[in-house]
Amino acid sequence: MLKPVPTPTREQVILDGVWRFAIDSRVGDEPWAARLDTPLEVAVPASYNDQFADPEIRDHVGWVYYQRDVRVPRGWAGERILIRFDAATHAARVYAGDALVGEHVGGYTPFDVDITDHVEASGSFRLTVAVDNRLTRETIPPGTVTTTSDGSLSQRYLHDFYNYAGLARSVRLHSVPRAHVTDIAVTTGYSGTTGRVGYAVDVEGAGDIAVTLRDESGADVACGTGPVGELEVADVRLWQPGAAYLYDLVVELRAGGELVDQYTQTVGVRTVEVRGTEFLINGEPFYFKGFGKHEDTPIRGKGHDDAFLVHDFQLLEWIGANSFRTSHYPYAEDVLDFADRHGMVIIDETAAVGLNMLIDAGISKGGEKRTFGPEVIGDESQAALAQHVRELIARDKNHPSVVMWSLINEPASNEDGSREYFEPIVRLARELDPSRPITFSLVMFANAKNDQIVDLFDVISLNRYYGWYVTPGDLRTAESYLRMDLASWEAFGKPVMMTEYGADTQPGAHSIWDGPWTEEYQASLLDMYHRVFDEVPYFVGEQVWNFADFQTSNGTHRVEGNKKGAFTRDRKPKAGAHALRRRWTSFGDRKPGTD
Structure with a gap:
């Protein structure tokens, strides 16, 4: 696409x-x-x-x-x-x-x-x-x-x-043109100082295909012919977190020696893999530090805005973040293009949020007793999700910034029927893109004992709110719960990360007793989580919920939206933002204590 x-x-x-x-x-x-x-x-x-x-x-x-x-x-x-x-x-x-x-x-x-x-x-x-x-x-x-x-x-x-x-x-x-290139798919790798760029070109109409790979100076570094091939790149420059390098793959379709169509696809040479309990980029352990975000700004709503795009990335750099998740839907492709150019690491998520009948606006209220089945979430929903996965991977498969697919956010993965619903979706994602790991974000009441699908995925991503929805205001008990929760996942032998944690915080609310909703409580809660994270050897990342406050549906538990942002909706820092900056600028892209 x-x-x-x-x-x-x-x-x-x-x-x-x-x-x-x-x-x-x-x-x-x-x-x-x-x-x-x-x-x-x-x-x-x-x-x-x-x-x-x-x-x-x-x-x-x-x-x-x-x-x-x-x-x-x-x-x-x-x-x-x-x-x-x-x-x-x-x-x-x-x-x-x-x-x-x-x-x-x-x-x-x-x-x-x-x-x-x-x-x-x-x-x-x-x-x-x-x-x-x-x-x-x-x-x-x-x-x-x-x-x-x-x-x-x-x-x-x-x-x-x-x-x-x-x-x-x-x-x-x-x-x-009537005859034209319809799609390009690239795969990358390297050995020593030699890079590999595999390509597959689809066309409509007849013609001969030629490809040329150019570096950032515009110099030709490799060329090939035909719809499928692999190029070798001597002295390759790798795309790395925080240090992006992009090549241009120029694809030409010619007929009778005349140029019929031309398209340029950017390429970042890098590898991604999960090995044991490590997440590796270019063979090196990578530690996610960043946020779940939203496309959400005043007046525009979810409208894409280049000025907010630039400013948000500036704030990500200021705070020391190296990644974010596109919660809870694919973001505008302009965002991924920008991430490609600036070395930001992306967990790319589908719009599969709300597949859990026990959740109402983010808080469990009992609700329906069953999520999966013909009378609730059934075959039509599963087919729709499969199409979402196809379109997401078709659009974003060539972005080097995208290192992992997140297929679902907070599903009822602890319920009967969840495996039958999600296993074909996981299989489809792996068929469409075997080069990237996959994950999903587990809701609070899906745990190591009752979750029915976590074994299908490469990385265990947890959304946890100890100290907020569970034991609010009691960080000592919250810390013990968090420590027990993280320990329970060790037996799976997979990398574990936190894709949501945080506390609603009203900017300007203060207390010497760290009361909930105050800026001091947000900072103290984050510090507690980080203290526990640093104890866990198989832990690979922390993404705070949320980057900025955002608008929500009407509800008595929300005042002008969700206030869990490190920044306000108009991007002013809370105390939590300064706490995160102190932590995240103190270490690089590897787990604290391993640099």
């Missing part, structure tokens, strides 16, 4: 900006058939919810409509013409004029719609995108929709972040 980029044979027009906008209850039955009858306009890329002062729009459940007029460049005659949506949350239908030209389900992965037969070069057309934010038992993530007494729809879901929706990432009109 190639990201559209301008090349000597490809062009694009960015369609970001202000579009016409309406919710389904305020327009007719076929709003795409004419200019939208609406006074509203909406910014793209951005979630629509917080852009308006109207609560009916913020809380809307169902279809919304985006529309704008698009002109096709006159030089595109004879080309294939497509529209690329980097994301549409959670389902989309695309119309060129009156014609339905494409559909997609899944809110965080991109899709292309071929409109060649519906538009003309130098002409214009009306583009309408219908976006549906509903979550059901058949979607990933899941949810339930009910009809209220006044006939409106009400959405309930089981994850603790707001269900922002719309066109949160960029939209592009782009062209490709």
